[in-house]
Amino acid sequence: MQERERDRTGQLDRRSFLGAGAGALAATAAIGPEAVGGQAPAQAEGAHRATDSAVLAKRKLGKSGIEVSMLNIGTWRSPGVERLLRFAWANGVRYIDTAKSYGSEPAIARWLQANPGARKELFLVTKDHPRSPGQLVEQLEKRLEALKTDYIDLIFIHAMGDHDFATEVEWPRSKEFKEAAEAIRKSGKARLVGFSTHHPRRPEILQAAVQGGFVDAIMLQSNPWIAQEDAMNRAIDACHKAGIGLISMKQVAGNMNLDEVARRLPEMAEKKQTPYQALLHAIWSDERFTSVCVSMRNTDQIRENTAAARSYKKPMSRAEIDRLRDACIAAGPTMCASCDGRCSHAAGTEAELGNLTRFLTYHEHHGYRSEARRQYAALSAAARNWKGADFNAAREACPNKLDFATLLPRADDLLA
Template identity: 65%
Template sequence: MSDCRGLNEDGGSDVDRRAFLGTGAGAVTAAALLGQTETARAQDQPAAKASALIPKRVLGKTGVEVSMLNLGTWKSVGLDRILRLAWSRGLRYIDTAASYGSEPAIGRWMKENPGVRKDLFLVTKDGHANTPKDLIAGLDKRLEQLQTDYIDLIFIHALGDSNIDKQIEWPKSREFKETAEAIRKSGKAKFVGFSCHHPRQAEILQNAAEGGFVDAIMVRNSSWANHEAPFDKALDACHKAGIGLISMKQIAGNTKIDDIAALLPELKEKGLTPYQGLLHAIWTDERFSSVCVSMRNTDQVRENTDAAQRFKPMTKAEISRLRDACLAAGPTFCAACDGSCSRAGGTDAELGTLTRLLTYHDHHGYREEARRQYADLRPEARDWTGADLAAAREACHSKLDFADLLARVEKNLA
């Protein structure tokens, strides 16, 4: 999943206004509460003169220019309105997946607006690949759901999550290379790659750089880089190999947004929200062609597209202060997780995965999906009994409070 914002300041289960507007029955209730104001604002956008396009960057060796902000989607009663507004504000890159439930709505929107397809960079993912070749059959299903003859980029979804020992070699395997070549030759997808948020994603990316045939990768990423870390070196290798890089989850887990704002008055002076500051920090890293953000309502579309239109690179000092403020606010998710927390805690439990799923539940509002993924984990991946949580916190790159967060995992996901 990509980024989304959702909960109240203490990270509890009460959704804030943004999440309330964008999720299930809340969207319907909110429309009644807000009267015609929000609807009128959204409907005015398509009729108005089109906004300037979101700034674009070249996607690696593909040579294709893509919007530096892309719309992460999820099944929602308000998705059609979100698509229309995002398009009117110059966004030309849409991200979906088999598991997101948003493909049919995107397909209907394209059918109703046939002129958009030629200018749209459309990306989807399939997570049911037991072998790389399975992506071919998965692609046919994605095309059917999207009601289109081709997509621009197809990903294997969450490479490594289902079987890391087998899948870690795929990005440089002959079978995946032949699969990618066959897909591109068929014309059903122009480009082929994978998304990844496994703790061993640095190794996976290094293999992709060595393989040399992957067109693009979407990776879990933080807004600040440790240039000595294996992941950052893997990003360098992929960038040098011409692989297009897309950032995701750079906002996830930052729920105490007012605390961050209080620590960074300079953001307010620039007219930026903390979320916009996080996006500016990511865009400052020119290795990334685009940033995927799940937008669940029109407020988020406006906030994020405004951030893209007003982007200016941040200094190292500004990014460092942003990092310190975010960590001080107590995040629920570590975008830089490499498994060091579990190793330090002396446990086989996947502490980084557990807190990521808690973030899906609490921050994104993807409650059913978070519980489903939790249930699919191996029993030992869920069992943190006896773990040294203090040592795990010390080893965590984001200093997550595992004692508190794992208790919430047990309460909300188990």
């Protein structure tokens, strides 16, 4: 059970959860909403052509009007990407998310070369880290080379705000980014331009994009309860009204006790729904989001998440979402959701409690041990020093009610 939970957890964090090849285009005519759930992976992967009935529902991406799968597959450090892409394609996913730093572009390129017919149906997104927005124009050429394609559908500046928040918060309303975006769209090498962000102050970055008026789409860390908090809610609303397409990512990280969630929400069993499927339904209930990015790292996760997309018929009520939130938090630990860092403020410490628990999640739940240690080592000494922090105040302030008294010593043990 532990392994099963551990395995499932990955699907709900950023490059995970809510984070697959088109080589042998999948699914036979038999693959529909029901057939997918009961089909052995090998059978689905062996199928050769997708049918309309297999394609997942789509939503319009902002004012671009382009329709994209409501579920997309993130490919950060995914093992066996080509196999996963085949299976995701067979199960109706038509949107793939990658980035220069993910290392998955060559596998996507191989898959595309083996399946040239897939390109037209696919919404392909990649990202890069420019030193300034204008550099994105030349970086796009490199991304096309890596993906071995003439165009991509959307290019993002990756992790806006992470390198230098004060500078980067200005980019979405800057002349330089505007001119780069216009040049890229005009070239036809990327149809749309935007950015991704999980920065704690991302509401300010989103508002800057509304002011700039030239960004097509934003992928942001969110979940159904953070999206309702004041600053985030206002920023998401403003983007939606401005026609900026929104994609949700990194919804949940960390292991939840799935049995505990199910015990608290017996209606899930009646609906034959898993906690992660309920969480996806809760995200799709917010129509301001076009799609959800999930790193699906095995065929079970692809099957579970695509089945959730097929069974989504109507928005959950606020009361249902609140009950799901309470059950998820009670079945913790659900890890840092990268809010505005209020835990550190409440605890009276300069230590970055959110980052410390996030890196612990990478280490313990996703198996990215060296990456977790690398990111921990990159923090300043003050950001790592949580001694004297008021854990109770931090827990009270945290939307995910993290047990810092337990988690922070563990972070030290495993990451230092």
